Amino acid sequence: MSSNMKNMILGGLIILSSTALLALLVSFSIYLYSKSKQTNMADVVPNSAYISEDIGLLDDNPSAPEEITKESVTPEPKKGIIQKDETRKIVNVGKTLTESEIQEIEEKYAVEFSSDTPKKGIYVVTTSSESKTETLQEDLNATVEVDIPVRMSAQTLDWGVTRIGADKVWSKSTGTGVKVAVIDTGVERTHSDLSSNIVAGYDYVNNDTDPTDDNGHGTHVAGIIASVNNTVGNVGVANKTQIMPVKVLNNQGYGYLSDVAKGVYFATDNGARIINMSLGSTSDSLTLKNAITYATQKGVLVIAAAGNSSGQPCEYPAAYTSVVCVVATDTSNKLASFSNMGGELAAPGVSNYSSYIGNTYRYMSGTSMATPHVAGAAAVILSMCNSCSTTDVRNLLRSTAVDLGVVGRDSVFGYGLVDLVSASATFEQAPAPEETVTPTPEEPTTPVVTPPATVKPQKRYPKQKISIVEPKETSMKRYIPTVQEDITIKFTLDPLSEESNFKESILTVNNIELYATELQNDEYIVKKELLDSSQHWVKVTSYFEDGTTSSDSMIIDLTSFRRKSLRQSDRSVLGIATSAIFDFTYFLFGR
Numbered sequence: 001m002s003s004n005m006k007n008m009i010l011g012g013l014i015i016l017s018s019t020a021l022l023a024l025l026v027s028f029s030i031y032l033y034s035k036s037k038q039t040n041m042a043d044v045v046p047n048s049a050y051i052s053e054d055i056g057l058l059d060d061n062p063s064a065p066e067e068i069t070k071e072s073v074t075p076e077p078k079k080g081i082i083q084k085d086e087t088r089k090i091v092n093v094g095k096t097l098t099e100s101e102i103q104e105i106e107e108k109y110a111v112e113f114s115s116d117t118p119k120k121g122i123y124v125v126t127t128s129s130e131s132k133t134e135t136l137q138e139d140l141n142a143t144v145e146v147d148i149p150v151r152m153s154a155q156t157l158d159w160g161v162t163r164i165g166a167d168k169v170w171s172k173s174t175g176t177g178v179k180v181a182v183i184d185t186g187v188e189r190t191h192s193d194l195s196s197n198i199v200a201g202y203d204y205v206n207n208d209t210d211p212t213d214d215n216g217h218g219t220h221v222a223g224i225i226a227s228v229n230n231t232v233g234n235v236g237v238a239n240k241t242q243i244m245p246v247k248v249l250n251n252q253g254y255g256y257l258s259d260v261a262k263g264v265y266f267a268t269d270n271g272a273r274i275i276n277m278s279l280g281s282t283s284d285s286l287t288l289k290n291a292i293t294y295a296t297q298k299g300v301l302v303i304a305a306a307g308n309s310s311g312q313p314c315e316y317p318a319a320y321t322s323v324v325c326v327v328a329t330d331t332s333n334k335l336a337s338f339s340n341m342g343g344e345l346a347a348p349g350v351s352n353y354s355s356y357i358g359n360t361y362r363y364m365s366g367t368s369m370a371t372p373h374v375a376g377a378a379a380v381i382l383s384m385c386n387s388c389s390t391t392d393v394r395n396l397l398r399s400t401a402v403d404l405g406v407v408g409r410d411s412v413f414g415y416g417l418v419d420l421v422s423a424s425a426t427f428e429q430a431p432a433p434e435e436t437v438t439p440t441p442e443e444p445t446t447p448v449v450t451p452p453a454t455v456k457p458q459k460r461y462p463k464q465k466i467s468i469v470e471p472k473e474t475s476m477k478r479y480i481p482t483v484q485e486d487i488t489i490k491f492t493l494d495p496l497s498e499e500s501n502f503k504e505s506i507l508t509v510n511n512i513e514l515y516a517t518e519l520q521n522d523e524y525i526v527k528k529e530l531l532d533s534s535q536h537w538v539k540v541t542s543y544f545e546d547g548t549t550s551s552d553s554m555i556i557d558l559t560s561f562r563r564k565s566l567r568q569s570d571r572s573v574l575g576i577a578t579s580a581i582f583d584f585t586y587f588l589f590g591r
Contacts, residue, residue: 049533050334050335050405050559051334051337052330052332052334052337054330054350077256078205078206078250078256079250079251080251080252080254081254082149082252082254082255082256084149085146085147086146087127087128088147088256089124089127089146089147090145090146090257090258090287091111091123091124091136091144092120092121092123092142092143092144092287092290093123094120095121096118097123102123105136105140108132109131109132109133109135110128110130110132111133111136112126113125114126115207116204116207116258116259117262118262119204119262120262120265120294122261122262124256143286143287143290145287147256147258148257148283149254149256149257150249150257150260158234158352158353158354159331159348160224160347160349160369160370160373161224161234161237161373163348163417164237164347164419165419165420165421165511166237166238166376166420168421169421170239172384172424172427173238173424174229174238174241174380175226175240175376175379175380175382176240176241177383178238178241178273178274178382179242179271179272179274180225180226180244180272180273180274180375181244181245181263181266181267181270181272181274181276182218182221182225182244182246183246183248183260183263183267183275183276183279184221184245184246184248184249184276184277184278184279185213185217185247185251185253186201186214186218186245187211187213187218187219187243188212188219188355188356189245191223191355191357192230192232192359193227193228193232193233193234193355194222194226194243196228197228197239197241197242198243198245199242199243199244200270201245201246201266202246202247202263203247204247204248204259204262204263204266205247205248205249205250205255206247211245211246213357214251214357215249215250215252215357216356216357216362217249217253217368218245218249219356220355220356220362220364220368220369221278221368221369222236222243222355223236223354223356223361224236224369224372224373224376225237225241225372225376225379226240226242226243226379227354233355233361234353234355237373237375237376237380237420238376238379238380238383241376244270244272246267248260248279249279257281257285257287260277260279261287261290261291264291264292264294264302265295267295268294268295268298268300272300273299273379273390274300274303274375274378274379274382274390275295275302275303276303276304276371276372277302277303277304277305277317277318277323277371278304278305278368278369278371279304280304280305280306280307280315280316280317280318281315281316282307282315283316285316288316288317289320292317292320292323293322296322301324301390301393302322302323302324303326303375303378304317304323304324304326304371305318305366305368305370305371306318306325306326306327306339306342306370307339307367308339308340308367309338309340310339311339311340313341314342315340318343324344324374324394325343325344325414326343326345326346326367326370327339327343327347327349327367328346328348328349328365329346329347329348329349329370329404329417330348330350331348331350331351332535333402333404333417333534333537334534334535335413336349336350336365336367336370339367341411341412342411343413343414344414345374345397345401345415346401346404346414346416346417346418347370347371347373347377349366349368349370349373350365350369351363351365352364352365352369374397377418378397380420380424381393381396381397381420381423381424384427396423397418399415400419400422400425400426401415401416401418402416402418402537402553402555403477403555404417404555407478419511421541422551425549425551461497461501461544462497462500464495464497464500464502464520464542464544465493465552466491466492466505466542466552467491467494467552468490468538468540468552469492470488470523471487471488471489471556478555478556478557479554479555479556479557480557480560481556481558484531484558484561485528486526486527487525487526487528487531487556488523489524489540491505491523491540492520492521492522493520493521493542493550496520496521501544501545501546502543502544502545503518503544503545504516504518505540505542507539508540509526509530509538509539511537526538526556531558533558533559533561534558534559535555535558535559536555536556536558537553537555538553538554538555538556539551539552540552
């Protein structure tokens with residue numbers, strides 16, 4: 001065999017071997033990359049460092065309902081776990097029907113009216129294959145749609161009241177004179193922490209005027225809003241506001257959309273300024289949308305839970321733009337792992353302590369628990385500002401929220417965490433103007449002239465503003481340290497002055513008071529043990545003798561350390577980093 005032939009064969013073998021080796025490397029790289037995608041999603045999903053991995057206490061969550069056959073459905077449709085029933089329809093005729101009109105409709109269109117209490121022309125009918133719903137809709141100019149089941153957004157709270165700063169504004173307002181409707185499982189009206197704040201409501205599950213809670217969810221929600229400030233139990237965000245219980249969910253936390261819509265109309269027509277809806281459905285509904293529109297056009301602020309489907313969009317009614325959608329945060333200011341996203345405001349919603357049925361108390365978690373924090377905050381603001389519209393309150397809560405996550409409104413926290421201290425500061429009274437005295441004119445017939453009274457002029461002090469000067473914020477309006485260590489917070493009044501009516505400055509971290517000082521220029525060291533790999537909200541507030549205040553705040557963002565620890569612990573076999581494999585596969589195949 002010639003040397004040329006040998007060289008050709010050898011070259012061919014080398015090419016084949018190289019190709020096989022390359023194919024093997026590519027296959028192995030793809031395998032490892034796919035594994036990295038499965039195990040390191042925190043580095044792939046945007047903003048995942050801001051989302052908690054701890055699901056919290058979920059013992060009170062209703063379990064997923066099993067399939068129920070048509071034969072097993074009980075004749076009592078508002079008890080137990082409710083399944084969607086295509087034969088149960090909402091008919092909205094826009095007016096109250098007489099008995100003869102109902103009988104005529106039943107005979108003509110082959111439908112059967114339920115015994116439910118009607119409201120604003122909303123009726124519930126049972127249909128069959130013989131029913132003529134389309135003809136009914138055309139003849140009566142009515143809306144006809146399936147009565148979709150809804151259920152509570154429950155899961156599992158007291159630290160939350162402190163986190164939003166409610167306890168720091170009770171000297172100014174506790175929600176007096178504001179009525180909040182809790183559309184839910186009802187409320188235990190005899191509960192010792194709620195009874196003095198309960199007003200008349202309605203039960204659309206049992207069609208009577210006794211909206212007593214037989215589940216516990218509604219009582220827990222009501223307690224977060226308005227448990228009284230006594231020596232037992234918990235204290236609500238707005239502990240002197242009035243609670244209007246409207247029962248639309250049964251003892252299992254399920255109900256019908258028709259009852260929810262009726263509840264919205266009832267609350268609006270009976271003087272509620274705020275409606276709290278810790279419930280939801282993934283399905284839209286014209287009936288529900290019309291009810292929400294009715295409420296908002298009457299000046300009612302509707303606040304609803306985002307839902308607990310771990311990152312899904314806001315459920316209905318929270319999904320409507322006219323409704324404030326609330327997501328849940330944990331004690332580390334991360335989004336609760338169960339919480340939906342895309343909301344407008346964030347509030348505490350993990351392991352919250354509040355009232356429960358049986359005159360008891362319980363820890364619960366969920367966007368259901370986050371929502372009443374916002375409703376209570378809104379009640380406090382409305383009580384402070386009688387001239388404010390609910391739109392004003394909504395805008396104020398947005399503009400004063402603590403901006404967590406990326407700067408500005410984002411898909412995780414919305415405008416941010418509710419801050420009742422900053423919101424209420426808008427209504428602080430300015431110091432009274434200096435009193436001026438006009439001398440009494442002399443009487444021409446009086447020979448003795450009395451000199452005018454002299455008034456000692458009020459001493460003027462320089463206007464001082466508190467500022468956090470260290471650590472320096474980054475360009476993203478966050479302080480993002482490069483190492484985990486103690487952090488020194490330096491703050492000063494500007495200008496410093498010996499002639500000052502300054503009293504003291506208080507430093508808080510996550511609205512928990514850590515340090516108070518009477519020095520105009522001071523510092524405090526926050527120990528690293530207090531700061532986990534999340535976001536921490538530092539605020540310094542200065543108080544002056546004339547009752548005015550000045551505050552400055554910043555976010556210490558340590559979420560990068562969580563990402564680093566994930567990357568360091570997530571290494572592939574053979575010592576090859578997943579990031580290196582990603583680069584290699586990207587080079588070969590592009591995106």
